[in-house]
Structures are given as structure tokens and as C-alpha cells.
Amino acid sequence: MAMHSPPPDGIDRRPPGGVAIAITAEGLAKSFGTASAVVGIDLKVHPGELLALLGPSGSGKTTFLRLVAGLETPTAGRILFDNEDATRLTVGERRVGFVFQHYALFRHLNVAENIAYGLRARPRRLRPPDAEIRRRVADLLDLVQLSGLGKRYPTQLSGGQRQRVALARALAVEPRVLLLDEPFGALDAKVRRDLRRWLREVHDRTGHTTLFVTHDQEEALELADRVAIFNRGRIEQVGSADEILDRPATPFVASFVGEAVCLSVEGTGDTIRIGSHEVPSQGQKIVGPAELYVRPRDLVLADGAAGGIAARVVAVRRTGPARRAELTFADALPPVEIELPLGHPVAKGNVVPVRFTTLRVFPSGQDGGVT
Amino acid sequence: MHSSSAFSESPAVRWTLIAIAIGFLALFLVLPLIAVFAEALRRGIGMFLEAFAEPDTQAAIRLTLLVSAIAVPLNLVFGLAAAWAIAKFEFPGKSLLITLIDLPFSVSPVVSGLVYVLLFGAKGVLGPTLDDWDFKIIFAVPGIVLATIFVTFPFIARELIPLMQEQGTAEEEAALTLGASGFRTFLTVTLPNVRWALLYGVLLCNARAMGEFGAVSVVSGHIRGLTNTMPLHVEILYNEYNFVAAFAVASLLAALAFVTLGAKSFLEWRHGDALAATRRH
Amino acid sequence: MSVAVARGWTPTLRKPSALPGFGLTFGFAVTYLSLIVLIPLAVLVWRASGIGLEGIWHVATTPRVLAALQVSFFTSAAAALINAVFGVIVAWVLVRYDFPGKRLIDAAVDLPFALPTAVAGIALAALYATNGWIGSLFAPWGIKIAFTPYGILIALVFIGLPFVVRTVQPVLEDFDREVEEASATLGATRAQTIFRVILPALSPAILTGVAMAFARAVGEYGSVIFIAGNMPFVSEIAPLLIVTRLEEFDYSGAAAIATIMLAISFVALLVINGVQAYSRRRFGDA
Numbered sequence: 030m031a032m033h034s035p036p037p038d039g040i041d042r043r044p045p046g047g048v049a050i051a052i053t054a055e056g057l058a059k060s061f062g063t064a065s066a067v068v069g070i071d072l073k074v075h076p077g078e079l080l081a082l083l084g085p086s087g088s089g090k091t092t093f094l095r096l097v098a099g100l101e102t103p104t105a106g107r108i109l110f111d112n113e114d115a116t117r118l119t120v121g122e123r124r125v126g127f128v129f130q131h132y133a134l135f136r137h138l139n140v141a142e143n144i145a146y147g148l149r150a151r152p153r154r155l156r157p158p159d160a161e162i163r164r165r166v167a168d169l170l171d172l173v174q175l176s177g178l179g180k181r182y183p184t185q186l187s188g189g190q191r192q193r194v195a196l197a198r199a200l201a202v203e204p205r206v207l208l209l210d211e212p213f214g215a216l217d218a219k220v221r222r223d224l225r226r227w228l229r230e231v232h233d234r235t236g237h238t239t240l241f242v243t244h245d246q247e248e249a250l251e252l253a254d255r256v257a258i259f260n261r262g263r264i265e266q267v268g269s270a271d272e273i274l275d276r277p278a279t280p281f282v283a284s285f286v287g288e289a290v291c292l293s294v295e296g297t298g299d300t301i302r303i304g305s306h307e308v309p310s311q312g313q314k315i316v317g318p319a320e321l322y323v324r325p326r327d328l329v330l331a332d333g334a335a336g337g338i339a340a341r342v343v344a345v346r347r348t349g350p351a352r353r354a355e356l357t358f359a360d361a362l363p364p365v366e367i368e369l370p371l372g373h374p375v376a377k378g379n380v381v382p383v384r385f386t387t388l389r390v391f392p393s394g395q396d397g398g399v400t
Numbered sequence: 401m402h403s404s405s406a407f408s409e410s411p412a413v414r415w416t417l418i419a420i421a422i423g424f425l426a427l428f429l430v431l432p433l434i435a436v437f438a439e440a441l442r443r444g445i446g447m448f449l450e451a452f453a454e455p456d457t458q459a460a461i462r463l464t465l466l467v468s469a470i471a472v473p474l475n476l477v478f479g480l481a482a483a484w485a486i487a488k489f490e491f492p493g494k495s496l497l498i499t500l501i502d503l504p505f506s507v508s509p510v511v512s513g514l515v516y517v518l519l520f521g522a523k524g525v526l527g528p529t530l531d532d533w534d535f536k537i538i539f540a541v542p543g544i545v546l547a548t549i550f551v552t553f554p555f556i557a558r559e560l561i562p563l564m565q566e567q568g569t570a571e572e573e574a575a576l577t578l579g580a581s582g583f584r585t586f587l588t589v590t591l592p593n594v595r596w597a598l599l600y601g602v603l604l605c606n607a608r609a610m611g612e613f614g615a616v617s618v619v620s621g622h623i624r625g626l627t628n629t630m631p632l633h634v635e636i637l638y639n640e641y642n643f644v645a646a647f648a649v650a651s652l653l654a655a656l657a658f659v660t661l662g663a664k665s666f667l668e669w670r671h672g673d674a675l676a677a678t679r680r681h
Numbered sequence: 682m683s684v685a686v687a688r689g690w691t692p693t694l695r696k697p698s699a700l701p702g703f704g705l706t707f708g709f710a711v712t713y714l715s716l717i718v719l720i721p722l723a724v725l726v727w728r729a730s731g732i733g734l735e736g737i738w739h740v741a742t743t744p745r746v747l748a749a750l751q752v753s754f755f756t757s758a759a760a761a762l763i764n765a766v767f768g769v770i771v772a773w774v775l776v777r778y779d780f781p782g783k784r785l786i787d788a789a790v791d792l793p794f795a796l797p798t799a800v801a802g803i804a805l806a807a808l809y810a811t812n813g814w815i816g817s818l819f820a821p822w823g824i825k826i827a828f829t830p831y832g833i834l835i836a837l838v839f840i841g842l843p844f845v846v847r848t849v850q851p852v853l854e855d856f857d858r859e860v861e862e863a864s865a866t867l868g869a870t871r872a873q874t875i876f877r878v879i880l881p882a883l884s885p886a887i888l889t890g891v892a893m894a895f896a897r898a899v900g901e902y903g904s905v906i907f908i909a910g911n912m913p914f915v916s917e918i919a920p921l922l923i924v925t926r927l928e929e930f931d932y933s934g935a936a937a938i939a940t941i942m943l944a945i946s947f948v949a950l951l952v953i954n955g956v957q958a959y960s961r962r963r964f965g966d967a
Contacts, residue, residue, distance in 0.1 A: 514935055617902075
């Protein structure tokens with residue numbers, strides 16, 4: 030299921046000096062006792078790529094990240110950093126930068142000491158001289174925009190500041206990859222948005238291959254080069270935001286990403302039957318029962334033109350800058366939503382003709398659905 | 401949840417540490433306990449039982465029961481009153497009050513007894529007055545009760561205060577809005593919420609009340625059959641080289657400790673959530 | 682400190698509340714506290730102030746009192762340090778490892794709280810006497826434990842152990858595993874993680890436990906007198922000297938020594954509060 034496409038914008042982000050490496054997972058599996066957290070994952074992460082791991086809680090995304098970091102030992106499979114087998118390396122030997130959801134800062138050390146911790150923990154012959162450590166700490170404080178706060182203790186910082194310290198601490202050891210586990214999960218909405226943009230900037234400057242776990246779709250789709258959708262310990266699809274949104278590979282992806290309503294429909298080969306209506310199948314040859322996933326933007330009003338099917342307006346709501354109407358195609362089917370311009374005169378009880386711009390339809394019985 | 405070599409010690413280190421811990425505890429805690437019973441039974445079960453036939457021993461047991469039967473309920477009432485005032489109301493000086501309640505814990509048992517001697521003893525502040533009334537506190541049962549109350553003073557209060565503070569006042573306020581009287585609210589809402597912590601505190605309080613030695617020793621006067629509690633009786637028998645009897649009485653106290661620890665562990669295991677979140681002795 | 686809030690015409694010191702019973706419970710608690718604890722302690726202080734600071738100093742510096750205070754102080758400090766090491770190991774093992782009998786071991790830690798001190802005293806004396814199970818192992822080497830200062834040390838280790846274990850244990854239980862993982866991802870070895878991250882984070886709890894064990898040990902009487910031998914200038918502890926003074930009806934002497942001991946426990950209490958206030962400030966309210 031994993032897709033091996035180049036970065037969508039075609040730019041190789043590998044920075045000079047070869048910091049960025051590729052990460053490859055081959056048949057990676059992990060079970061805790063009898064419970065399987067990760068079932069068998071194949072994934073190739075490109076050098077310098079920013080990849081989001083998105084999925085519902087318990088879908089295995091955090092376990093996968095921890096396997097890459099070496100915080101868990103896989104029950105099967107391999108992890109490659111470039112061409113080197115990293116599976117047997119201990120967490121310390123892997124040289125990963127890991128950022129935890131709850132920061133995991135050392136509370137008895139101040140900000141500068143936190144950042145320097147990894148360097149000072151090195152064996153004497155590999156440890157940079159003190160002046161060098163101080164210089165690097167200052168650079169990193171600069172990078173995370175916390176200059177002057179080196180003497181503060183973690184409890185004296187805000188949540189957003191703490192997470193930036195955590196990132197600086199992870200970067201200090203010159204990691205080969207950067208792994209972030211729900212880095213903004215504990216922060217409020219405003220700070221989240223600011224940090225999101227800032228993380229993208231830091232990534233573009235440092236060029237590390239970066240994996241980050243999130244359950245926030247907006248965050249994943251906006252921030253990442255590609256998104257891997259996790260479900261029940263597997264990856265359902267890996268792709269750019271466009272691919273995930275417009276060409277979901279599985280019913281799960283179609284239902285999990287975006288706000289989709291699922292309708293039970295019938296495929297006839299060339300058409301899809303929705304209640305008593307039929308629409309062209311847009312090239313998808315499906316025969317028999319099927320599921321159709323409808324998002325608000327998948328429908329447009331078909332003002333008199335051909336191919337429109339009649340739908341009854343159940344309710345009209347104002348949501349933010351747009352207006353939304355709930356429509357039904359048949360009494361037995363749940364209502365779907367359509368986005369309308371603000372000035373549109375549609376009212377409850379009207380019957381309007383609509384047309385599908387996108388038709389996301391999967392044969393019934395395929396594994397999927399929101400769990 | 402997970403254990404991997406990066407975050408836990410090698411099996412060799414782990415088992416060494418476990419061995420050190422168990423060895424240390426066996427040497428310092430378990431062995432003395434075994435020694436008590438071994439010494440008590442050294443001359444056979446007959447001699448062991450004979451110790452309890454002694455009238456003085458029986459008097460000591462009765463006195464110990466009497467003292468804790470007075471001290472524990474009094475401290476229980478105090479604990480409930482103090483916890484209600486401290487946990488359910490805001491007033492200045494609250495933290496000072498909490499500190500003062502803990503004070504007896506940081507006072508040497510001997511000093512705890514001494515203060516009553518200074519107050520009620522023959523050459524004490526109120527000594528002459530008590531003499532006039534022909535009322536004895538020091539070298540008599542009232543002094544023993546007072547000293548016991550002093551050393552067991554904080555036990556119940558400090559179990560209740562943090563728990564009741566954590567529980568807040570919402571449930572009591574709800575009961576009041578439903579028309580319950582203040583006392584009824586206390587009986588039907590507050591008390592059930594703290595019952596396990598209360599029992600826990602009573603257990604610890606009782607164990608200390610029955611086992612207290614230093615404070616009671618100072619005020620008792622060691623009059624056989626009259627002012628000797630069980631621990632004091634153990635001392636007298638021991639100093640008379642009547643080791644079997646001393647350890648026999650001691651084994652009864654050790655059994656009490658056993659029961660206390662068992663009940664305490666059971667409460668922690670079964671009702672851990674219902675006990676105070678801050679568990680510090 | 683909250684400000685006094687006027688309620689109607691009656692000024693009251695507490696914030697208004699819908700709950701009844703403040704006056705009754707507060708009044709009872711304070712009265713009982715005063716009668717049982719505060720007034721008797723005040724009498725002690727008053728008695729000691731009767732002989733004045735100079736008098737107390739005079740009592741404290743008589744050779745026998747000085748020797749007893751030194752014995753109490755040094756054996757208590759040594760016992761607290763021994764408990765710091767073994768108490769942390771016991772807490773660590775109980776929190777981090779699984780092994781058969783763990784629940785039993787955990788319960789046994791509280792034994793010194795539950796076992797009457799006199800019982801512990803005679804049991805330890807029997808064990809460590811030259812003909813006891815343990816004492817007889819050392820006797821052939823010419824090492825005497827019971828009836829020497831080492832015996833005092835043994836008794837004080839016994840009564841102090843739970844303080845360290847029970848203060849360190851909950852802090853270790855709440856310790857965030859992510860912090861250890863963070864240290865590991867930064868390349869630290871297990872030993873570095875333990876000594877640079879975990880132990881420093883535990884140090885306020887360890888210090889508190891040690892101070893509590895020390896304070897308890899300085900005042901301990903029951904478990905010590907049976908095993909100490911009670912030789913003046915060698916193995917006589919300060920609490921025993923108070924009892925001796927009382928038996929001689931030397932109330933002032935007893936009060937003076939008691940005051941010095943109160944001062945020592947007061948300092949220990951200050952240390953405990955200071956450590957806790959510091960760690961709350963530095964580490965947040967954990």
C-alpha cells in the first residue's frame with residue numbers, strides 16, 4: 030500500500046552535508062502480549078521529507094514512531110536508515126531527535142542545561158569542549174527563538190516555549206532524523222497554529238528527515254509533504270494532501286479524512302444507483318452493493334444542466350463564511366451536505382438538482398470504516 | 401507497558417538490587433519479628449501461655465485496652481472536627497493549624513511525656529493544686545491516657561484532611577440544596593466518602609496507642625498491676641531477666657502489628673482510590 | 682492569607698460558605714489542640730525560659746549531656762544516611778521491578794511504624810547480643826554490636842527506614858517515563874540517565890525522607906534503650922538522660938535537654954519544609 034513517489038514539489042530537500050537520510054520500514058510489526066499495535070508496515074520516507082503519521086488513537090502511529098526511534102523493539106521486520114540496518118541499534122546509537130508530547134524536559138536543569146544534556150552525556154573523547162557546547166546552545170536558543178531564556182527553568186516557561194526547548198534539545202545532538210510524537214497535542218489552538226508554521230520553517234532550515242505523529246487532520250495536511258494514514262496497526266495510504274483528499278485509496282481514508290457521509294449505494298457497472306437515482310460511475314466499474322462517501326465540496330448545484338439528480342433540502346445552516354444545506358436523495362439514506370454561496374435563495378423543503386464533482390465509491394465488504 | 405534494555409537495567413543489576421533490598425529488609429525487619437516469636441516459644445508453649453496467666457500481665461493488657469479505648473475515640477472526634485473545619489472552609493492561619501496538628505509527630509516521645517510531668521507532676525505547675533484535690537494524674541492512669549492521646553494526636557486528622565480537601569464541598573452543598581440538615585449531610589454524604597481513610601487512620605492510631613512506650617514510660621511510674629501498660633510490662637519482665645514472659649507479651653504486641661499491617665495493606669489494595677492521595681507518614 | 686470578610690454586622694475571619702458547623706468544629710479542634718498539645722508544650726518552653734538561655738547552655742555543655750547529645754546526633758545522622766542508600770534501593774526495587782513476594786515486602790516496610798518500639802528494642806537486643814543469632818556471628822571477631830553505639834545505630838536504622846522508602850516511593854511512581862526515554866534518545870547511557878536525571882529529580886524526596894528519619898531518630902527512646910547499653914559518655918542517648926533527670930526530680934535539667942532536642946527537631950522540620958518549598962518552586966507542584 031505504501032507509495033514510493035518523489036516529494037510532490039519535486040525538490041530534493043537533502044541539505045548540503047548529507048544530514049538528511051532515508052528511513053525505510055520493512056514488514057515492521059510490534060505486539061504487546063497478545064495485542065498487536067503495529068501489524069506489518071512497509072514505508073519509505075525520503076531524505077529531507079516531512080511526513081505526518083495520521084490516524085485515530087490506537088491506530089499504531091505512535092508505536093511506529095517509537096519503533097523508528099528505538100524506544101520499542103519490533104517483534105518482526107527491519108528499519109533502515111539509508112542503507113544501514115538500524116533495527117539492532119539501541120536508542121542511543123540511532124541518533125534520533127525525539128520530541129515528546131508532554132515535553133519530557135528535565136525539571137532540575139535549566140533551559141541551557143537541558144539543551145546541552147545530550148552533548149554532555151557523550152563519552153569524553155566525543156564530547157565537544159565547553160565553549161563549543163555553549164556556542165551550540167546559544168545557536169539553538171536562537172533557532173527556537175528563546176534567546177535570553179537559557180537560565181530559566183522549565184516550570185517558568187509556557188507550554189509552547191517548553192516544546193521549543195524540547196525541539197532544541199533534540200536538535201543539539203545532531204540527530205539523523207527528527208521524530209515528533211504529537212508535539213502540539215498539549216497546547217491550545219492558537220499556540221498550535223503558530224508553532225505549526227514555525228516547525229515548518231525550522232524543518233526547511235535544518236533539512237532533517239522528519240516524522241511527526243498527530244491526530245489533527247488539518248495539522249497533518251497543512252504541514253506535511255506527505256501524510257501516512259494509520260488504521261488498526263496498518264498504513265492505509267501514503268500521499269500528498271491532494272492525493273489523500275481527492276483520491277482516497279480505501280474506504281477508511283475516505284471516511285476518516287474530511288467530513289464524509291457514507292451512503293449505501295448499488296453499482297451497475299456504468300452507473301451508481303443512489304436510492305432511485307442513477308449517476309455516471311465516472312469510470313469506476315463496480316457491480317453490486319457499494320459505499321459512497323460524500324463530502325460537502327463533492328456536490329454542486331446542477332442548475333438545469335444534464336446529469337443532475339433531485340435532492341430535497343432538509344435544513345440550511347450558516348457555517349463561517351459559507352452556507353450549508355443538508356440534502357437527502359431518498360428517505361432511507363442519511364442526509365449529505367452541500368456548500369452554497371451565501372446569497373443562494375435555497376430554503377428548507379425545496380427540491381434542487383445536484384451533480385457529483387467527485388465520486389468516492391468502494392465496493393461493500395472492503396475493510397474500512399471509521400473504527 | 402514495555403521493557404527494553406535502553407530504559408531498564410540489565411538482569412544482573414536488577415537481581416542484585418532486588419537481592420540487596422530483600423536482604424536488607426530481611427535483616428532489619430523480618431528477623432527481629434521472627435526473633436520475638438522464637439524467644440517467646442524458646443521454653444515451649446506451656447511457658448509461653450503461663451506468662452499470660454500472671455495477674456500483672458492481665459492487668460497490663462486490660463490497662464492497654466482501656467487507654468486505647470479512650471484515646472482513639474477522642475482523637476477520632478478531633479480528627480473529624482479538624483478535617484471538617486480545614487477542608488470545607490477557608491480561613492486565615494489554616495496552614496499554621498495543619499502544622500500544629502502535625503507537631504506531636506516531631507516531638508520525642510520522652511518529651512511528650514515530660515510536658516505532662518512538668519504540668520501535673522509533684523513539682524509541676526499544677527502539681528500542688530492537684531495534691532490539694534487529692535487527684536493524681538502523673539504516675540496514674542489519667543497521665544497515661546493524656547500521654548497516649550498526645551503521641552497519637554495527628555494520626556486520624558492527617559488521613560482525613562488531604563482526602564476531604566481533595567473532595568471539596570460540592571457534594572455537601574448538593575445535599576444542603578436538597579434540604580438535608582447539616583448533621584445529616586455530614587452523616588450521609590461526608591462520612592461515607594471518607595470511611596476507608598477513617599478506618600485506616602483509626603488502625604494506625606490504635607497500633608501506636610497500644611504500643612507507645614517512651615511517653616507512657618515517663619508518666620506511668622511503673623507500678624505493677626496498676627500503671628503498667630503492655631509495652632511497659634515487657635520492659636519490666638525483660639529487666640528482671642524473665643525473657644520468656646517478656647517476649648510472650650511482646651509477641652502479643654507483634655501480633656497486633658501484624659494485624660494492623662495486614663488490614664492496612666488490604667485497605668490500600670482494595671480501597672486505594674478512596675484513601676488520601678497524598679500518602680506520607 | 683485571606684482578608685477578613687464582613688458578613689452583615691458580624692465580622693468573620695473566614696470566607697462565607699453555605700456549609701454549617703465551622704464554629705463548632707473549628708472551636709473544638711482548636712480547644713482540644715490547645716489543651717493536649719499547645720499548653721503542655723508551652724509549659725515546657727516556659728520552664729526552660731525560667732532557667733534562661735544561659736542556663737540551657739550550661740546544661741547542654743556539661744560533659745555528660747554534651748556526650749549524650751553527640752551520641753544521639755551522630756548515630757541518628759549515620760542511620761539516616763544508611764537509610765538514604767538502602768531506602769532508595771528498596772523504593773526503586775518496589776516501584777520498578779516485579780518479583781515474587783513483592784506485595785509482602787511492600788507491606789513489611791511499614792513494620793517499624795506498626796511494631797511497638799519496646800518490642801523492636803528487645804528483639805534487636807536479643808539478635809545482636811553476643812549470644813544472639815547475628816551477634817554471635819560477629820563475636821568471634823571481637824566485634825560487639827549490642828550494648829555499644831553500633832547497637833543504637835541498628836535500632837535507629839530500623840525505625841527510620843520507612844520514612845525514606847515511603848517518601849521516595851510515590852515520587853518515583855509518578856516519575857514520567859518519557860523523561861527517561863528523552864535521556865536515552867539523547868544518547869545517555871542507563872547509568873547517566875539514573876545519576877543525572879532520575880536521582881536529581883528524586884533528591885528533594887530523598888532529602889525530606891532523610892530529614893524525617895533523622896528527626897525521628899534523635900527523639901527515639903523505646904527501641905534504643907534495650908540495645909544501647911546506656912553507658913554514660915559512650916552509649917547514653919539524650920532522651921534517656923531526660924528520663925534520668927526526671928527520676929532525680931531535676932525538672933529544670935530535663936526541660937533544658939528537652940528544649941535542645943525540640944530545637945533540633947524544629948531545625949529538621951524547617952529543612953523539610955524548605956526542601957519542599959524549594960522543589961515546589963523549582964519543579965512545579967509535583
